[in-house]
Amino acid sequence: MMLQQPEDPVGPYVWFTALVNTFCLARKPKSTLALLGQLALMLKRSTRDIQPSHGTKCTLSESLAHTAEGRKYYAMRISRNPGIYRSWSKARSLIDGCAGARYKSFSTVAEAMAFILEQFPNATFTKNVNGEYIMDDPSAVNEIVAAASLKKDKLRGIVFGALEDSDAAGVPYDSIAAASRLRQLTAAWEADPRSRLPLNPEQQQAFDAIVEGRNVCITGMRATGKQTLMLHVKLHFTRSHRVFAPTSACAMRSLMRGLESTQSWMGVGKAIGTKRQILSKVRKNAALRKAWIDTDALLIEDVSRLSAQLFELIDYISRELRKAPDRPFGGMQVVLCGDFYELPPVLSGAISCPDCGQSHRLGFEKENMTAHQPGAILECINEDCGKLFQNTWTMFAFEAPAWSTDEIIHIDLLRTYMGDTRLATLISELRAGMTTDETSKMLASRAQTMDAVITTETSTELPPPSPNAGPSNAPEEHQQQHQGPPQSPSPEQQQLFQQQLVGKTVQNTTATFSVNITPTEEDASNINMLCISALTTSMAVFEASDTVIKSFDFSSRGQLREGPVDESLVLKRGAMVILLPERHGTQMRPRLGRICGFVAPSPEMQAQISARLARGLEAVRDAMLEWISKHQLLPQVILEPFEEQLAPGAALAGGDLGSGAGPSGGAGPSIESAGGPHSENPTRLQPRSAAVCAPATVVTIEPRTWTVTFKDRLVAWRIQLPLRLAYAVSLDKSAGLVFPRIRLTSAHRWGPGQAHAALYRSATVEGLHLYYMHDSSFEPTHQVVAFMATCGMQPFSTAITSRVLPDTDANEQDSKGHGRGKSKKPVDPSSLAGTPRKGSG
Ligand SMILES: Nc1ncnc2c1ncn2[C@@H]1O[C@H](COP(=O)(O)OP(=O)(O)OP(=O)(O)O)[C@@H](O)[C@H]1O
Numbered sequence: 136m137m138l139q140q141p142e143d144p145v146g147p148y149v150w151f152t153a154l155v156n157t158f159c160l161a162r163k164p165k166s167t168l169a170l171l172g173q174l175a176l177m178l179k180r181s182t183r184d185i186q187p188s189h190g191t192k193c194t195l196s197e198s199l200a201h202t203a204e205g206r207k208y209y210a211m212r213i214s215r216n217p218g219i220y221r222s223w224s225k226a227r228s229l230i231d232g233c234a235g236a237r238y239k240s241f242s243t244v245a246e247a248m249a250f251i252l253e254q255f256p257n258a259t260f261t262k263n264v265n266g267e268y269i270m271d272d273p274s275a276v277n278e279i280v281a282a283a284s285l286k287k288d289k290l291r292g293i294v295f296g297a298l299e300d301s302d303a304a305g306v307p308y309d310s311i312a313a314a315s316r317l318r319q320l321t322a323a324w325e326a327d328p329r330s331r332l333p334l335n336p337e338q339q340q341a342f343d344a345i346v347e348g349r350n351v352c353i354t355g356m357r358a359t360g361k362q363t364l365m366l367h368v369k370l371h372f373t374r375s376h377r378v379f380a381p382t383s384a385c386a387m388r389s390l391m392r393g394l395e396s397t398q399s400w401m402g403v404g405k406a407i408g409t410k411r412q413i414l415s416k417v418r419k420n421a422a423l424r425k426a427w428i429d430t431d432a433l434l435i436e437d438v439s440r441l442s443a444q445l446f447e448l449i450d451y452i453s454r455e456l457r458k459a460p461d462r463p464f465g466g467m468q469v470v471l472c473g474d475f476y477e478l479p480p481v482l483s484g485a486i487s488c489p490d491c492g493q494s495h496r497l498g499f500e501k502e503n504m505t506a507h508q509p510g511a512i513l514e515c516i517n518e519d520c521g522k523l524f525q526n527t528w529t530m531f532a533f534e535a536p537a538w539s540t541d542e543i544i545h546i547d548l549l550r551t552y553m554g555d556t557r558l559a560t561l562i563s564e565l566r567a568g569m570t571t572d573e574t575s576k577m578l579a580s581r582a583q584t585m586d587a588v589i590t591t592e593t594s595t596e597l598p599p600p601s602p603n604a605g606p607s608n609a610p611e612e613h614q615q616q617h618q619g620p621p622q623s624p625s626p627e628q629q630q631l632f633q634q635q636l637v638g639k640t641v642q643n644t645t646a647t648f649s650v651n652i653t654p655t656e657e658d659a660s661n662i663n664m665l666c667i668s669a670l671t672t673s674m675a676v677f678e679a680s681d682t683v684i685k686s687f688d689f690s691s692r693g694q695l696r697e698g699p700v701d702e703s704l705v706l707k708r709g710a711m712v713i714l715l716p717e718r719h720g721t722q723m724r725p726r727l728g729r730i731c732g733f734v735a736p737s738p739e740m741q742a743q744i745s746a747r748l749a750r751g752l753e754a755v756r757d758a759m760l761e762w763i764s765k766h767q768l769l770p771q772v773i774l775e776p777f778e779e780q781l782a783p784g785a786a787l788a789g790g791d792l793g794s795g796a797g798p799s800g801g802a803g804p805s806i807e808s809a810g811g812p813h814s815e816n817p818t819r820l821q822p823r824s825a826a827v828c829a830p831a832t833v834v835t836i837e838p839r840t841w842t843v844t845f846k847d848r849l850v851a852w853r854i855q856l857p858l859r860l861a862y863a864v865s866l867d868k869s870a871g872l873v874f875p876r877i878r879l880t881s882a883h884r885w886g887p888g889q890a891h892a893a894l895y896r897s898a899t900v901e902g903l904h905l906y907y908m909h910d911s912s913f914e915p916t917h918q919v920v921a922f923m924a925t926c927g928m929q930p931f932s933t934a935i936t937s938r939v940l941p942d943t944d945a946n947e948q949d950s951k952g953h954g955r956g957k958s959k960k961p962v963d964p965s966s967l968a969g970t971p972r973k974g975s976g
Pocket residue numbers: 329332333334335338355356357358359360361362363364474552789790791792793794871
């Protein structure tokens with residue numbers, strides 16, 4: 136093929152350049168056709184004239200003169216003001232914060248222009264006095280930049296109130312997000328009636344210590360005002376302009392409360408790797424690094440869920456990044472709050488060797504469960520390491536070496552506002568690790584045989600035992616329980632019980648209904664499935680819609696899965712459901728109800744949703760409207776006020792219901808009186824005392840959004856109905872929820888401390904239904920009892936000796952003894968790791 140020589144005077148130079156380039160390209164293994172194509176393209180581009188807008192024709196030959204100057208030409212192809220520049224500092228200023236920027240330096244202006252023309256062949260330039268060539272019409276470039284910014288913003292997550300604040304010129308993007316988020320949270324905290332309660336002396340003591348800047352750990356049983364205190368603390372920090380991070384160590388409760396999870400705030404993913412590896416990962420992310428350095432106070436709620444592994448990392452990373460290795464947490468104030476008797480830390484499935492960082496996947500199969508136990512000793516599978524290490528992922532934060540009583544003041548709130556003082560006494564005795572006669576009697580009085588369950592739950596409520604009930608005046612079946620520990624039912628009995636229970640449970644009214652609390656999610660879904668399939672009415676399935684904008688290393692999807700609502704919700708007319716409390720609303724307790732029908736969503740409801748989610752949250756709004764149009768129907772539920780759902784004689788006093796939860800506590804936006812068009816036999820559900828209780832209501836349930844936030848951005852959300860089937864709920868999914876009646880059965884395998892924690896789900900002693908449960912099942916985890924006994928007196932590490940690594944010699948000997956490269960191997964964890972604790976699975 137013959138190539139024509141161009142007529143332009145610059146021709147020889149261009150030919151020369153083209154040939155040199157072709158020669159270079161030819162050295163690479165490319166096809167001849169491709170090489171010729173390259174050559175033709177270069178020729179075509181090099182001969183094109185460039186039309187300046189002000190009449191001066193600027194050609195390549197003219198531009199060649201600039202090569203002699205010896206300075207580089209910066210071709211800023213996609214930038215804020217596209218063109219060719221001579222100074223790098225100026226060029227750089229055009230691409231700082233510019234999404235999708237493309238630029239390159241060249242030694243000739245011809246090459247620089249060819250680079251820009253490659254993408255924008257019709258571009259023309261004007262040369263200015265500084266010798267820069269500015270693109271005349273940058274509109275095509277601007278469009279690309281705008282599209283890239285949108286994409287980038289989407290990848291970075293939704294900025295809270297972005298639209299509202301986007302006029303704040305000059306304010307950095309991240310500051311807008313942080314300020315908007317904080318404003319939203321502050322408004323919700325201020326709206327919470329608990330923020331206006333005066334603190335009691337215990338709470339005040341803790342508050343003062345926090346205000347002084349001390350590291351404080353606040354614990355306390357249910358309704359001791361922990362949340363109330365934390366609300367005061369958060370508002371104090373906001374008003375005094377302190378940089379603080381309100382987080383929750385429980386994924387489920389962080390979603391319920393709209394807080395960032397502690398683990399995602401830390402940005403450590405699943406905390407896999409050596410400390411140094413994790414640190415260097417955090418260090419590389421500017422936003423994370425900044426958060427660690429700038430934060431004055433880290434608030435961690437639901438601290439029982441925080442593992443020793445994470446606690447250790449908080450101390451290590453903050454010391455390193457804040458360059459204060461000698462100060463606890465590098466000088467960052469740490470405020471911990473929760474109840475260690477509640478849920479323990481759980482494992483997501485992998486841990487790693489602290490020496491070499493090797494990751495070890497721990498399945499949830501039966502044979503793997505010993506490795507899940509807190510403090511279990513494992514052997515590293517890395518052939519070059521093979522060291523023994525401890526599973527610190529399921530150990531409590533207070534078991535971490537970084538926990539020191541010199542540095543963390545521990546305040547246990549003792550005054551409880553629980554309405555039922557008998558339940559408060561029962562729980563506090565069990566917490567102290569003692570069971571008095573009175574406690575045993577109380578537990579025994581709540582024991583039920585199968586017959587008792589079947590008869591009492593289908594006819595009327597359990598007869599309320601008198602406060603001094605003893606063996607003599609207890610019902611017959613209860614008297615039998617006092618004669619000794621109940622015997623476990625046989626498998627046949629269990630099966631029969633299950634079948635009969637299912638049949639009867641579906642006929643229960645809210646006034647006699649017990650929620651089965653189970654140790655695992657699997658147990659709960661088995662019961663729910665059995666009960667729902669026993670209903671013969673038509674079925675409706677509601678699928679959650681998940682959106683994950685940015686998948687950062689601590690999987691947003693995983694957090695959504697751990698949330699309060701399931702991916703798939705199967706409902707039938709007549710099914711008993713739990714309506715979950717609103718995040719910041721007036722309804723603070725779950726409500727039990729029965730599905731009475733399904734209706735099409737009204738246009739007004741859709742308009743309301745659109746209006747509510749319009750500003751800055753269009754993506755959420757669109758997903759919500761899509762969810763509604765996909766499902767076409769919304770369930771209607773007959774609800775009774777919480778008090779009405781309580782057992783008779785169990786009226787609550789004080790604030791245990793939450794200040795906002797009264798008989799008229801709003802359950803949802805569209806409430807009709809019972810007897811409305813969609814209600815099912817409403818007269819049957821009329822409350823006994825209209826003076827005390829509001830009438831039952833029929834509520835149309837709207838979908839709700841559960842959000843995952845990361846550094847003040849919304850990075851994922853799930854849209855689903857705020858409902859769960861009420862026949863059974865696992866301990867995990869019922870965290871923080873209280874029901875009028877619960878049932879615990881020995882049919883499930885309760886791990887240490889789990890049945891104890893399950894007691895917290897009952898509002899009253901009368902609401903407890905115990906099926907063949909032994910007193911000993913309710914003992915709390917002994918590590919927690921021991922820790923609480925040392926509260927503020929001595930370092931905890933001296934109190935616990937069972938969960939320590941074997942001494943180094945033994946360690947080495949053992950690791951040598953075992954062949955290298957074996958699969959992970961728990962080493963007699965029962966002897967080394969203290970009492971095993973069952974994972975939530
Ligand atoms: N200082 C106080 N004065 C009066 N009532 C209080 C006070 N603190 C808490 N309460 C009451 O106790 C109830 C429970 O408080 P709060 O929710 O803060 O407790 P909690 O310990 O966080 O409970 P839980 O562990 O169940 O979440 C509140 O609804 C409130 O009515």
